[in-house]
Amino acid sequence: MPIRVAIAGPRGRMGQEAVRTIMEEAEMELVAALDYKEVGTQLNELTIFPTDYEVPIYTDLKLLIEETTPDVFLDLTTPKSVYEHTIIALKSGVRPVIGTTGFSHAELMELESMASDQKTGALIVPNFAIGAILMMKFAKMAAEYLPEVEIIELHHDRKLDAPSGTAAKTAQMISEVRESHKQGHPDEHETMEGARGANYDGIPIHSVRLPGLVAHQTVLFGGEGQLLTLKHDSFDRKSFMSGIKIAIRKVMELNKLIYGLEKLL
Ligand SMILES: NC(=O)C1=CN([C@@H]2O[C@H](COP(=O)(O)OP(=O)(O)OC[C@H]3O[C@@H](n4cnc5c(N)ncnc54)[C@H](O)[C@@H]3O)[C@@H](O)[C@H]2O)C=CC1
Numbered sequence: 633m634p635i636r637v638a639i640a641g642p643r644g645r646m647g648q649e650a651v652r653t654i655m656e657e658a659e660m661e662l663v664a665a666l667d668y669k670e671v672g673t674q675l676n677e678l679t680i681f682p683t684d685y686e687v688p689i690y691t692d693l694k695l696l697i698e699e700t701t702p703d704v705f706l707d708l709t710t711p712k713s714v715y716e717h718t719i720i721a722l723k724s725g726v727r728p729v730i731g732t733t734g735f736s737h738a739e740l741m742e743l744e745s746m747a748s749d750q751k752t753g754a755l756i757v758p759n760f761a762i763g764a765i766l767m768m769k770f771a772k773m774a775a776e777y778l779p780e781v782e783i784i785e786l787h788h789d790r791k792l793d794a795p796s797g798t799a800a801k802t803a804q805m806i807s808e809v810r811e812s813h814k815q816g817h818p819d820e821h822e823t824m825e826g827a828r829g830a831n832y833d834g835i836p837i838h839s840v841r842l843p844g845l846v847a848h849q850t851v852l853f854g855g856e857g858q859l860l861t862l863k864h865d866s867f868d869r870k871s872f873m874s875g876i877k878i879a880i881r882k883v884m885e886l887n888k889l890i891y892g893l894e895k896l897l
C-alpha cells in the first residue's frame with residue numbers, strides 16, 4: 633500500500649519540487665494539497681504542473697483530512713501557519729512531516745508533548761539536505777574540542793524567518809556538548825546594534841539575505857593559532873528531496889515527535 637501524503641504549500645519554491653518528487657515515487661501517493669486561497673480545484677489546473685496531476689486542492693485542513701484520509705501531512709508553508717497546521721494534523725492522528733521553519737522553543741515543546749499524548753509519529757526537520765545534516769553532526773563533534781564557535785547562515789532574500797531553522801538547530805546541537813559561555817572579549821560592546829549577531833546560549837549566529845542565494849551555512853571554530861571551517865551549500869532545492877522521501881517513510885514508524893532527521897539516519 634502506498635503512503636498517502638497531503639502537502640501544504642504546493643505552489644511554493646519547495647512545494648513545487650516536493651509535489652513532483654512525491655508524484656514520481658511509486659511507494660507514495662499524493663492525495664491532496666492545501667493552499668491558503670482558492671487557486672483551482674486540482675493541481676493540474678495550475679500551469680506549473682503537468683496535466684495528469686489530478687490532485688484536489690483544499691483551503692481547509694480539517695476538511696482535507698476528513699475527505700482524503702492522508703497518512704502523512706507534509707508542510708512547506710510559512711512560520712505563521714505551520715504551528716496551527718501541525719496541531720490540526722496531530723489531533724486528527726495524521727503524521728506531520730514539517731519542513732517549514734520558524735518555530736519557537738515553546739511551540740516545539742508543546743508539539744512534542746501533544747505527539748506523545750496522541751502516540752502519533754511526527755517529524756520537524758529544519759533541513760532535509762543530507763549534506764546539511766552531516767554538517768550539523770560534524771559541528772557537534774567539533775564543538776567538543778573547539779568550543780569557540782560562530783555560525784553564519786546565508787539565504788535568498790525571500791526568506792521570512794531569521795535565523796534559519798538550520799542555524800538554530802546547529803546551535804542547539806552544539807550547545808548539547810559545550811558549556812554555555814559568552815564569547816569574545818568580556819568587555820566588548822556593539823557600536824552598531826546587532827554587530828555581534830543573534831545569541832543562542834552564547835553562540836553568535838549571523839544571518840545574510842541576498843538575491844541569488846539558495847541556502848548556505850558556514851560554522852567557524854577558532855582555537856589557538858587555528859580555524860576549522862565547516863561549510864554546506866544547497867545550490868538547488870532538489871538537494872532537499874531525498875531527505876523528504878526518507879522523512880515520509882520514517883515518520884510512519886514513529887509514535888512520538890522527533891526534531892531533526894539526524895536522529896533517524
Ligand atoms: N526543511 C528544509 O529542508 C527546508 C525548509 N524550507 C522552509 O520551507 C518553508 C517554505 O519555503 P519556500 O518554499 O521557499 O517558501 P515559498 O514562499 O516559496 O512557499 C510557501 C508556500 O506556502 C503557501 N502558503 C502560505 N500560507 C499558507 C497556508 N496557510 N496554507 C497553505 N499554503 C500556504 C504560499 O502560497 C506559498 O506557495 C519555509 O519555512 C522555509 O524556511 C525551505 C527549504 C528547505
Ligand SMILES: O=C(O)C1=N[C@H](C(=O)O)C[C@H](O)C1
Nearest residue numbers: 733758759791796797798847
Ligand atoms: O527558507 C529556506 O530556503 C530554507 N529554510 C530552511 C532553514 O531555515 O534552515 C532550510 C534551508 O536552509 C532552506
